[in-house]
Amino acid sequence: MKPISRRLFIEETGLGILSTTVLPSVTGSPVEAQVNSPAVSAPRTKITIKVNDVSHHLEVEDRWTLAETLRDHLELTGTKIGCDRGECGACTVLLNEKPIYSCSYLSVWADGQSIQTVEGLAHGDHLDPLQQAFIEHDGPQCGYCTSGQLMSARALLNHNPSPTAKEVRRALSGNICRCSNYNRYVESILAAAKRGQKHA
Amino acid sequence: MPDAFHAVGKATPRIDAVERVTGRARYAGDLRFPNMLYARVLRSPHPHARIRRIDMSKALALPGVKAVLTRENCQVVWSGGDTRNKRYLFNNPVRFVGDPVAAVATTDRHLAEEALKRIVVDYEVLDFILDPEEALKPGAVEIQPGGNLSPNSKGQREAESYRRGDVEKGFADSDHVFEDLYVSKHVNNAQMEPRVSIAHWEGDKLTVWASTQGISNCQADMAKDLNLLPEQVRVICEYMGGGFGNKNQNHDFDLMAAVLSKETGRPVKLEFTRKEDYIGVHGRWPTRQYYKVGVNNDGTLQAIQLRGYSGMGPYRKSSGDIAGTELYHCPNVEKTVHPVYTNMSVGANFRGPAYPQGIFGIESMMDHIAYQLKMDPVEFRLKNCTQKYHDEVPYTSIGLQDCIRRGAEIFEWKKHLHPPGADPGLIKGGVGMAMGAFGAGIGKSSATLRLDASGHLWVYVGVTDIGTGAKTTMALLAAEATGINLEKVHVVWGDTDRCPYSVGESGSRTTNMTGYAVVEAARDLQRQLKEKGAPQGNDVLIAQSTPNPRLEGAARYSFAAHFVEVQVNAEFGNVRILKYVAVHDSGRVVNPLTAASQVKGGATMGIGMALHEELLYDRATGVPINPGYYGARVMTHMDAPEIEVHFVETEDAYGPYGAKSVGEPPITPSVAAIANAVFNATGRRIKELPITREKILGVTA
Ligand code: FES
Ligand code: FES
Numbered sequence: 001m002k003p004i005s006r007r008l009f010i011e012e013t014g015l016g017i018l019s020t021t022v023l024p025s026v027t028g029s030p031v032e033a034q035v036n037s038p039a040v041s042a043p044r045t046k047i048t049i050k051v052n053d054v055s056h057h058l059e060v061e062d063r064w065t066l067a068e069t070l071r072d073h074l075e076l077t078g079t080k081i082g083c084d085r086g087e088c089g090a091c092t093v094l095l096n097e098k099p100i101y102s103c104s105y106l107s108v109w110a111d112g113q114s115i116q117t118v119e120g121l122a123h124g125d126h127l128d129p130l131q132q133a134f135i136e137h138d139g140p141q142c143g144y145c146t147s148g149q150l151m152s153a154r155a156l157l158n159h160n161p162s163p164t165a166k167e168v169r170r171a172l173s174g175n176i177c178r179c180s181n182y183n184r185y186v187e188s189i190l191a192a193a194k195r196g197q198k199h200a
Numbered sequence: 201m202p203d204a205f206h207a208v209g210k211a212t213p214r215i216d217a218v219e220r221v222t223g224r225a226r227y228a229g230d231l232r233f234p235n236m237l238y239a240r241v242l243r244s245p246h247p248h249a250r251i252r253r254i255d256m257s258k259a260l261a262l263p264g265v266k267a268v269l270t271r272e273n274c275q276v277v278w279s280g281g282d283t284r285n286k287r288y289l290f291n292n293p294v295r296f297v298g299d300p301v302a303a304v305a306t307t308d309r310h311l312a313e314e315a316l317k318r319i320v321v322d323y324e325v326l327d328f329i330l331d332p333e334e335a336l337k338p339g340a341v342e343i344q345p346g347g348n349l350s351p352n353s354k355g356q357r358e359a360e361s362y363r364r365g366d367v368e369k370g371f372a373d374s375d376h377v378f379e380d381l382y383v384s385k386h387v388n389n390a391q392m393e394p395r396v397s398i399a400h401w402e403g404d405k406l407t408v409w410a411s412t413q414g415i416s417n418c419q420a421d422m423a424k425d426l427n428l429l430p431e432q433v434r435v436i437c438e439y440m441g442g443g444f445g446n447k448n449q450n451h452d453f454d455l456m457a458a459v460l461s462k463e464t465g466r467p468v469k470l471e472f473t474r475k476e477d478y479i480g481v482h483g484r485w486p487t488r489q490y491y492k493v494g495v496n497n498d499g500t501l502q503a504i505q506l507r508g509y510s511g512m513g514p515y516r517k518s519s520g521d522i523a524g525t526e527l528y529h530c531p532n533v534e535k536t537v538h539p540v541y542t543n544m545s546v547g548a549n550f551r552g553p554a555y556p557q558g559i560f561g562i563e564s565m566m567d568h569i570a571y572q573l574k575m576d577p578v579e580f581r582l583k584n585c586t587q588k589y590h591d592e593v594p595y596t597s598i599g600l601q602d603c604i605r606r607g608a609e610i611f612e613w614k615k616h617l618h619p620p621g622a623d624p625g626l627i628k629g630g631v632g633m634a635m636g637a638f639g640a641g642i643g644k645s646s647a648t649l650r651l652d653a654s655g656h657l658w659v660y661v662g663v664t665d666i667g668t669g670a671k672t673t674m675a676l677l678a679a680e681a682t683g684i685n686l687e688k689v690h691v692v693w694g695d696t697d698r699c700p701y702s703v704g705e706s707g708s709r710t711t712n713m714t715g716y717a718v719v720e721a722a723r724d725l726q727r728q729l730k731e732k733g734a735p736q737g738n739d740v741l742i743a744q745s746t747p748n749p750r751l752e753g754a755a756r757y758s759f760a761a762h763f764v765e766v767q768v769n770a771e772f773g774n775v776r777i778l779k780y781v782a783v784h785d786s787g788r789v790v791n792p793l794t795a796a797s798q799v800k801g802g803a804t805m806g807i808g809m810a811l812h813e814e815l816l817y818d819r820a821t822g823v824p825i826n827p828g829y830y831g832a833r834v835m836t837h838m839d840a841p842e843i844e845v846h847f848v849e850t851e852d853a854y855g856p857y858g859a860k861s862v863g864e865p866p867i868t869p870s871v872a873a874i875a876n877a878v879f880n881a882t883g884r885r886i887k888e889l890p891i892t893r894e895k896i897l898g899v900t901a
Pocket of ligand 2: 139140141142143144145146176177178179180181392441442667
């Protein structure tokens with residue numbers, strides 16, 4: 001990381017953001033974000049990340065978590081922040097197919113990697129079997145933990161297409177649901193797995 | 201005759217489920233606006249201190265810091281934050297760890313954090329008290345002017361009390377008198393979505409994107425506290441990530457965002473960290489409950505006396521009641537509850553506010569008595585459970601005995617029951633049960649319907665849907681009442697500029713009140729249809745209703761009975777739940793799918809409260825030491841058992857199609873049911889929540 005004094009770091013943060021009200025566009029081909037910013041804020045690093053199969057060239061502040069970059073700079077707000085400190089799983093995304101807490105993962109670490117978020121589960125109107133099952137079995141109550149539950153479940157089914165209830169619980173043990181709809185989530189995931197089996 | 205219905209009573213996926221599973225549902229924290237500022241709150245690190253001076257210069261010197269609010273420059277009173285005293289947005293003295301001291305608005309989230317660190321506050325640290333009984337002792341430091349006993353509803357410095365019969369006579373007439381103390385702790389609602397508020401002014405019109413359980417109340421409170429007309433305030437809440445009672449009305453942070461936005465002329469988003477969320481607003485009030493119960497050899501209750509103390513924190517936001525004694529039929533009852541100021545986090549509403557902890561107390565007590573009398577706890581309940589509210593007022597409908605009988609049958613209670621502590625092994629099996637109840641009110645809300653020529657129906661209701669499925673329930677009721685297919689029913693919600701008044705999703709009353717208004721409006725629509733015929737071309741029919749039904753000398757309650765089988769590991773102290781049966785009387789069930797989810801969620805939350813959760817305080821410093829999901833040990837996938845849900849559908853003459861409440865009742869019996877099962881397994885009663893491993897080892901080792 002580039003050395004920078006704390007004072008400069010703070011001052012430039014202010015300036016940088018003040019002059020940047022332009023939001024990077026999200027969809028389509030690779031986009032160059034934040035290029036309009038005349039002042040460099042905080043230490044910044046250029047990264048390339050692939051999110052839901054779209055490549056993004058971004059200049060991110062080194063302190064931005066992946067959750068923050070996704071939500072605030074790529075407009076992918078389906079990923080939620082429940083605790084911002086690795087306790088709840090609301091921010092779960094897949095990094096190279098593995099579930100991670102995106103609140104506890106810096107954006108710069110994701111350089112060159114491939115990320116899948118909840119927005120990448122459906123293809124057009126065609127929902128992922130997990131999403132379909134979540135609807136039918138009433139997975140989400142408030143829905144705030146749902147994206148995280150879905151992503152952990154997707155990771156599970158990707159490598160274990162027919163898990164037992166116990167395996168589901170274990171795989172999702174890092175995804176808290178304060179509405180405590182745990183039964184419904186497990187039920188949904190088992191149903192989705194069953195359906196997946198039929199179609200396979 | 202549920203078959204007569206085409207929509208009500210059919211398990212129906214949520215009408216907004218696609219939004220909820222695709223990430224398209226927008227919660228307040230997901231929104232950003234051009235030029236938006238980020239705000240954060242500086243909170244007191246002391247449980248009680250007078251602020252001598254606040255030096256903001258270093259913070260203001262940071263480029264990008266646009267405004268700082270403190271008591272010096274902001275005297276806004278948050279009226280909902282304390283129903284007895286004047287509570288400012290920033291108070292001096294500060295009275296709990298987490299009491300707001302300042303708020304900053306800056307151009308960047310990280311900068312806001314930095315700015316907070318640069319505010320220098322000179323505190324004069326004062327004595328503090330955490331325990332409500334200590335707080336009432338002579339010489340205790342005064343937390344609010346006038347003393348630490350919070351005034352009762354009449355404004356007198358007296359405990360809240362209820363009396364019928366003569367308890368002293370009842371005790372004298374009893375074959376046995378039992379006395380015990382039960383203690384519950386402060387637990388946090390811990391809803392998944394951290395609190396957040398975005399405020400923006402256009403001229404003198406304020407828009408607040410709030411995470412609220414009630415847009416109408418939030419609007420009214422914002423207007424009141426900021427001295428505006430209600431129509432100057434627009435509150436929008438499209439989706440919200442749970443609240444369980446901690447997002448009712450408006451909050452201090454909504455007001456702070458509004459003031460900061462006014463000050464800077466820019467949209468302001470005020471965000472909370474999870475830690476702040478745990479300590480900064482409120483959780484369930486802790487209680488100390490002294491019971492004395494007189495009973496005859498045959499199990500007839502003679503007298504119940506409860507003297508209780510509730511720790512309200514330093515601000516009185518809620519009743520502080522200890523509910524549960526009304527579950528029993530008994531000629532002599534005396535209840536005095538002292539809501540007391542302490543320097544803990546504020547104690548206020550959390551799902552079934554006064555019930556789970558109160559029912560833990562009374563249902564542990566009664567369970568104990570049943571065993572002492574060598575009676576089956578189920579028989580004891582069936583013999584003594586309430587038939588009339590306070591033995592006086594008839595219930596609109598009551599399925600409590602049915603819940604108990606049905607539950608006992610499904611659970612095979614008789615087969616599982618053994619004398620307490622009879623299992624000699626290291627892994628001890630046990631069963632327990634408890635009754636639950638929750639007042640299901642009725643009252644005023646509005647609904648507007650619009651029918652267009654294509655036969656589509658638009659339902660305008662001021663609900664927000666905090667996860668209960670309220671939107672879907674409204675759609676089902678509208679579909680039922682108009683005969684229109686659910687696919688053609690559209691709900692417009694969550695925006696005070698577009699929706700009429702709704703009571704708010706608290707007190708488990710949305711189905712009852714707003715749902716009732718929907719049904720009444722539909723009647724109006726039917727009348728108009730008969731008169732004018734279906735709308736043609738660009739015409740529409742508009743129907744509206746604001747009913748205000750009264751109960752006329754009746755009490756409306758939802759009831760429940762929960763049964764649980766546990767295994768207690770006497771070596772490690774952990775509790776495994778093998779079987780859990782929840783039977784509920786919620787009147788007519790409008791949507792069995794979402795209603796069962798409510799029961800599963802509520803029961804599971806109660807298990808967490810029974811076994812794990814407590815906001816722990818360092819006695820020496822008054823600082824909470826475990827705010828957050830991990831520290832408070834909330835339930836996870838690994839802890840949650842399968843909750844088997846059953847409904848006994850009573851006929852209730854009130855509410856839409858006879859529906860009563862669903863959201864809050866499920867948490868009311870679950871804490872006690874677990875505690876009673878642990879007792880049956882170990883033969884030892886743990887009288888203080890939560891029933892942790894250490895406490896279990898304390899009695900089994
Ligand atoms: S927000 Fe990342 S784990 Fe909670
Ligand atoms: S659905 Fe509300 S937290 Fe899981």
